[in-house]
Amino acid sequence: MDTGLDAVATGAPAPAQADAAAEPTQAKQAPRDITKLKVEKSCSRGLAGWLGQHRLSLAITSYQTGRIYLVGSDKQGRVSFFERIFERAMGVVGNAQRIYLGGLYQLWRFENVLRPNEIIHGQFDKCYVPRNAQTIGDLDIHELGIRKNGKVVFVNTKYSCLAELSQTHSFKAIWKPKFVSKLAPEDRCHLNGLAMVDGEPKYVTAVCKSDSVDGWRDRRRDGGVVIDIDTDEIVCEGLSMPHSPRWHNGRLWLLNAGTGQLGWVDFEKKAFVPHAFVPGFARGLSIIGNVAAVGLSKPRNQRFEGLQLDDELKKRDADPWCGVQIISLTNGDVMNWIRFEGDISEIFDISFLPNVKHPMMIGLRTAEIRDLITFESDIPAEAPAA
Template sequence: MDTHPTVEDVPAPSPAPLKTDLTCSRGFSQWLAQHQVSIAFSSYQTGQLFLVGRMPDGTVSFHQRDFERAMGLWHEPGRLFLASLVQIWRLENVLASHERANGHFDGLFVPRTARITGDVDAHELVVEASGRVVFVNTKFSCLATYSLSHSFKPVWKPKFISRLAAEDRCHLNGLCLEDGVVRYVTAAGRSDVVDGWRESRVGGGLVIRTDDDVVVADGFSMPHSPRLYNGALWVLDSGRGYLVRIDPATGAKTDVAFCPGFMRGLAFHDGHAIVTLSLPRNLRFKGMPIEDEIARRGGQPWCGVHIINLATGDVVEWIRLEGGIRELFDVTVIPGIACPMAAPLQGPDLANLLTIEASDRQLD
């Protein structure tokens, strides 16, 4: 008897993978070699972690793994943390200094724990000196840490937020440490109503010191990624397209560099800033100062990574992404590893990647 499959019997075609061309400046590989670092950056739009290093022959290595809604990154020696849609992942480098994976990777980051938070729209994260992981819980307008039994435990919220609610009231998005504890955060607006920050996208952003709730500086357009480096406080004035240096004592602001994309994610290394840039979501940075600034300079928006010399404000090296990937989030520097990779989250490659920690005593 002849049978014909019904519509339900025919498997739906898999969506075509997003094709993205990655190019980099001619000196990018040499910059990595000179500074003995590699970098990692995330794309929440496509759900990917990128590890960028230098192959033994000098070519640039781009290694990627899928993490749904990949967001905030934190690196400490031998370890990466990554915030995603419903988990915060901890990945461990399982290679000793003399070991290599697949012949040339000198860092192999393997997922070891996933702390389930649910979709709290976790943005940036840090690890305090005590070992406590603190992440920006953007949906609930607070900073939070892990809970053994619940989605999260709140540890701080802005004074103008009257209560915790899943309403993304002020778009809290970035944080940084000072002396091993969280000290500064960024918010897009001083709002205590659901999604109210959108009315403050231009000029309503602020940087807050968490220990005394003082607004250190304001007047930003969608600020992101506060960082302390060389005695100054730095922030991305993303809606304007500027990397800004702030005097934490006076709040005085200085524009250091312009980048032609919406900046999220900031790291520093040896007198350089590394930032990620994104394209506008709806083809235009509608109503944002960055749109006019790019047009005034005769440029086009970028998606990619810029390395900026802080002494001059010049972009000295870059990575550019063209195609399916249009938005990036965070970036971090990985010192001492030339060419990193990461293990997948599932499948035989993970199942068969078995490593043994050295014992504290001799086993017979």
């Protein structure tokens, strides 16, 4: 196991086995060695078969532990967990070829270097290599989207705006809510979630409409909104810490985290329609076909207490989870699940990886990152000697 800690990230493979602006108290605590955190994993009995049958994997991030987990299925029909360490791993979006990951002060791009039907180490069908890490500074970067032109767009929570990468500067602001009067590093409304529609950013979530520094903390219970960035219209309100809007099959799904609910937006009523309750602070959502993967975190003391979620958990005689639940969009039933225990209590984001069965990722402090060299060439092959 590689446990060397780089300034930003390290590789720490473990097969088979946060909002920083919302965490001012953590900054006062002694730093932990995130390479030594112990995390226990368990999952539903049918998860491996379901992932293998649909040729799916999951990318899951936890900024609290600085982990990105790639969860797939191996040749023996078992669930495979492959992890790497990237400090404050937050927003993640990806597919069979590329993964983007937001970190502490960089935005990472990983490329799969394997050809179709090629495997590495006798088992992995995708090998994601870090090819670019653009330094953007600590923007408290949240969710990400990939535009149809291939550019990445991200939620810049510290500056309450949507942004793109800049060749010269930390970021290029492309949109901010009308109620935010200026770009300032003040996390005024806690802009956090992003929904892409037809390859362009379309909807965002914010905890409230505050235009003052850190103003969102006083509006956690019912100040949440969904905004159409094309029209600046608030299309849903009265939410409790909404996160992770996703457009799928003509419907806008999102997580009403303060109530522990997955649901969708009724645009006519500008209201949230609950679909399923999940036992935890819901954050991180990915949808494929007719199922949704929902990230669950244990509510933080002081920061997220006093929300309706607390009452719902007591009513159901349930303890909060840290993990992922895979939920039917037809009836709200939990089809499969992953649970994390130990030195982890929060999940940030999730991305389904279609057509990926057993993925791995190259770490930064490994011999492999030096020795795994791949190339493309326009040089024609030489004719064989006569």
